Amino acid sequence: MPEGPSLVILKEQTARFVGQEIVRADGNTGAIDTARLVGQPIVALRTWGKHFLIQTPAMVVRIHFLLFGTYRVNERRDKPPRLSLGFADGGELNFYACSVKEIDSDIDASYDWAADVMSDAWDPAKARKKLRAAPGTLACDALLDQDIFAGVGNIIKNEVLFRIRVHPLSTVGALPPAKLRALVQEARQYSFDFLEWKKAFTLKQHWLAHNKKMCPRCHIPFHKAHLGRTNRRSFWCERCQKLYT
DNA sequence: TGGAATGTTGGAAC
DNA sequence: CGTTCCAACATTCC
Numbered sequence: 001m002p003e004g005p006s007l008v009i010l011k012e013q014t015a016r017f018v019g020q021e022i023v024r025a026d027g028n029t030g031a032i033d034t035a036r037l038v039g040q041p042i043v044a045l046r047t048w049g050k051h052f053l054i055q056t057p058a059m060v061v062r063i064h065f066l067l068f069g070t071y072r073v074n075e076r077r078d079k080p081p082r083l084s085l086g087f088a089d090g091g092e093l094n095f096y097a098c099s100v101k102e103i104d105s106d107i108d109a110s111y112d113w114a115a116d117v118m119s120d121a122w123d124p125a126k127a128r129k130k131l132r133a134a135p136g137t138l139a140c141d142a143l144l145d146q147d148i149f150a151g152v153g154n155i156i157k158n159e160v161l162f163r164i165r166v167h168p169l170s171t172v173g174a175l176p177p178a179k180l181r182a183l184v185q186e187a188r189q190y191s192f193d194f195l196e197w198k199k200a201f202t203l204k205q206h207w208l209a210h211n212k213k214m215c216p217r218c219h220i221p222f223h224k225a226h227l228g229r230t231n232r233r234s235f236w237c238e239r240c241q242k243l244y245t
Numbered sequence: 246t247g248g249a250a251t252g253t254t255g256g257a258a259c
Numbered sequence: 260c261g262t263t264c265c266a267a268c269a270t271t272c273c
Contacts (some may be wrong), residue, residue, distance in 0.1 A: 001251075002251045002252060003251055006251080050251095050252075050253095064252080064253070065251090065252080066252045066254095066268075066269080067250065067251070067252050067253085067269075067270080068250090068251095068252090068268085068269050068270040068271075069252095069269085069270090070270085095269085096269095096270090097269050097270065099252095099253075099254085099268090144252095146253095153251050153252075154250085154251055155251055156251085168255085210251090215250060224266095224273090229263090232249080232250095232252090233249095
């Protein structure tokens with residue numbers, strides 16, 4: 001469940017806990033002192049990219065789901081939770097197979113909200129500036145850079161590059177200004193499309209490139225390889241997606 | 246059924 | 260000291 005839009009769904013599903021007091025906190029995370037959460041009210045539940053932030057007066061806990069993490073709201077899985085929070089109204093929030101970490105309480109100082117593609121504070125001009133500052137970066141790596149596009153994951157990467165018809169091995173410095181602008185714009189636009197499709201349980205059927213064998217536009221086979229510094233799977237069409245170097 | 250995958254971190258190696 | 264590479268983590272699906 002790891003890309004940014006999925007975290008936004010989690011935030012929406014847990015909004016009812018904001019303002020509530022944690023009456024029980026446990027789990028097999030060795031990383032935080034769960035006892036310190038008991039008695040704490042939830043000040044805010046926020047997301048930054050793929051981070052889920054649980055803010056209380058005493059501490060801020062960061063959940064990262066990595067590749068396999070899951071959660072349940074008012075339900076339990078048949079597995080030990082990494083972190084389980086119980087609330088006064090009987091509700092509970094359970095996290096599994098994720099990274100749990102206490103972070104600095106001053107989250108506004110440590111997080112650049114303008115870099116989060118799902119945030120109201122998202123700043124496309126700032127993202128373009130960061131891209132121009134690293135012209136040698138491959139397009140496939142740039143989209144996965146959480147300092148530029150927090151929340152973008154491998155699915156979004158592949159879909160954005162297909163939408164804007166840019167080859168994953170293009171360098172961002174070689175992109176014409178309109179393409180650079182499109183890359184930044186679609187990183188956010190596709191993320192919001194992802195959000196709506198995920199909510200409707202129709203995400204996979206909307207994939208045009210990710211995990212696909214054939215180009216839906218020109219009907220030749222996609223290329224598939226692990227590319228870039230990030231070495232993640234890329235799916236692309238040699239005919240439709242232009243290589244800029 | 247083994248291998249790969251919506252991801253990141255920390256430490257070794259150079 | 261900076262950069263790069265790789266193992267580790269852990270679950271689900273094909």
